[in-house]
Amino acid sequence: MKTAVLSGKGGTGKTFVSVNLAYAAGKSMYIDCDVEEPNGHIFLKPTVDGTESVCVLIPKVNQSKCSGCRKCVDFCRFNALAYIRDRVEVFEDICHSCGGCSLVCPEGAITEKPKEIGVIKSGNSGDVRVISGIMDTGEESGVPIIKQLLEKTWEETDVFIDAPPGSACTVMESIRDIDYCILVTEPTVFGLHNLKMVLELVDIFKKPHGVVINKTVGPFPVLENYLKSRNTEILMEIKYDPVLGDLNSRGMIAAKENPRYHDMFTELLSGIEGKAAHV
Amino acid sequence: MIAAIPVEVNNMGSCINKSLGRTPYFLFYDTINKVSKFVDNSAAGSQGGAGIKAAQLIADNGANAVIAPACGKNAADVLTASGIKIYRSSGCSLKDNILALEDGKLAELTDIHPGFHRHGGSGK
Numbered sequence: 001m002k003t004a005v006l007s008g009k010g011g012t013g014k015t016f017v018s019v020n021l022a023y024a025a026g027k028s029m030y031i032d033c034d035v036e037e038p039n040g041h042i043f044l045k046p047t048v049d050g051t052e053s054v055c056v057l058i059p060k061v062n063q064s065k066c067s068g069c070r071k072c073v074d075f076c077r078f079n080a081l082a083y084i085r086d087r088v089e090v091f092e093d094i095c096h097s098c099g100g101c102s103l104v105c106p107e108g109a110i111t112e113k114p115k116e117i118g119v120i121k122s123g124n125s126g127d128v129r130v131i132s133g134i135m136d137t138g139e140e141s142g143v144p145i146i147k148q149l150l151e152k153t154w155e156e157t158d159v160f161i162d163a164p165p166g167s168a169c170t171v172m173e174s175i176r177d178i179d180y181c182i183l184v185t186e187p188t189v190f191g192l193h194n195l196k197m198v199l200e201l202v203d204i205f206k207k208p209h210g211v212v213i214n215k216t217v218g219p220f221p222v223l224e225n226y227l228k229s230r231n232t233e234i235l236m237e238i239k240y241d242p243v244l245g246d247l248n249s250r251g252m253i254a255a256k257e258n259p260r261y262h263d264m265f266t267e268l269l270s271g272i273e274g275k276a277a278h279v
Numbered sequence: 280m281i282a283a284i285p286v287e288v289n290n291m292g293s294c295i296n297k298s299l300g301r302t303p304y305f306l307f308y309d310t311i312n313k314v315s316k317f318v319d320n321s322a323a324g325s326q327g328g329a330g331i332k333a334a335q336l337i338a339d340n341g342a343n344a345v346i347a348p349a350c351g352k353n354a355a356d357v358l359t360a361s362g363i364k365i366y367r368s369s370g371c372s373l374k375d376n377i378l379a380l381e382d383g384k385l386a387e388l389t390d391i392h393p394g395f396h397r398h399g400g401s402g403k
Contacts, residue, residue, distance in 0.1 A: 079328025082335045084360045094328045
């Protein structure tokens with residue numbers, strides 16, 4: 001079963017939940033798709049045994065073949081190309097790698113060359129296979145890295161995806177082939193607002209899902225009633241606990257250090273097991 | 280010399296616009312023949328790279344100088360590669376700035392900012 005852990009905003013506990021689930025599952029795979037700031041490795045501390053590059057294609061101009069027709073400049077909706085003093089100049093940081101310029105060039109003056117936008121690191125943390133995507137600072141989109149990351153999923157164990165925050169393209173890419181989504185939220189008005197956006201997304205993708213409320217300090221009827229009104233299951237509530245804050249701040253896995261949390265995540269695991277099949 | 284200036288409306292009473300890439304119009308002022316030409320900025324609504332496209336438009340209209348309050352890196356790269364000098368505007372008046380340019384009283388704009396990319400709603 002492939003489970004993705006999502007949230008509307010950063011800092012709600014996606015990494016906390018996905019890392020602890022992977023640990024509680026024993027033999028499993030953890031994939032960090034939060035490529036802009038992957039942090040699962042801080043807790044899992046894998047022994048890295050493989051690093052691979054992720055590249056996109058960007059235009060390469062053969063100026064001697066260029067006739068100066070500017071079809072490429074006019075085509076690029078991101079204005080990544082300019083025609084200056086009889087030369088086509090490429091602004092690599094702005095290019096979205098659509099390949100259109102090379103298609104519209106009537107002279108065959110534009111070919112494509114790879115440009116690295118990040119890396120994927122793989123390794124083991126006990127029984128957990130850990131795969132992390134790391135995007136280079138300033139790159140436009142993490143989607144190509146996530147696509148390459150998800151090629152690594154396997155069928156032999158449970159797979160847990162630590163998704164990027166929000167509900168944008170990178171999240172959609174992360175859940176495309178997922179069986180079940182866990183939505184982590186906080187019991188605040190802000191948390192509920194962002195949760196609604198992610199619920200809208202999983203509804204569009206028709207993904208079975210449930211909610212984990214993190215850092216509860218008592219009932220929060222606005223959130224609970226909302227979830228009830230749309231028949232969304234609350235899978236687990238994690239009470240605010242200074243012990244957790246301490247463990248997290250020292251990069252430790254709660255389910256490993258504390259039997260209570262081990263039980264909690266084992267229970268969550270058995271709670272979601274087989275959920276995908278019932279929907 | 281032809282000076283390009285980002286302007287808010289297309290007449291000589293206009294103020295200089297703060298944005299070079301997304302200004303609605305450019306004034307191209309020919310200092311020798313004293314001729315003004317206003318051109319729509321086709322880059323204004325760009326999803327991204329407005330500075331590059333606006334600088335291309337400035338170069339294509341034969342400008343030798345730009346007068347603006349600020350300029351981003353990508354636009355500056357295109358302008359510089361096209362041999363166009365960038366001057367810092369002083370106040371909002373077109374006439375005052377054109378006179379100052381002709382008298383050699385405008386300083387070159389050297390503190391090029393890194394740009395305001397990904398604020399145009401291009402998403403990720």
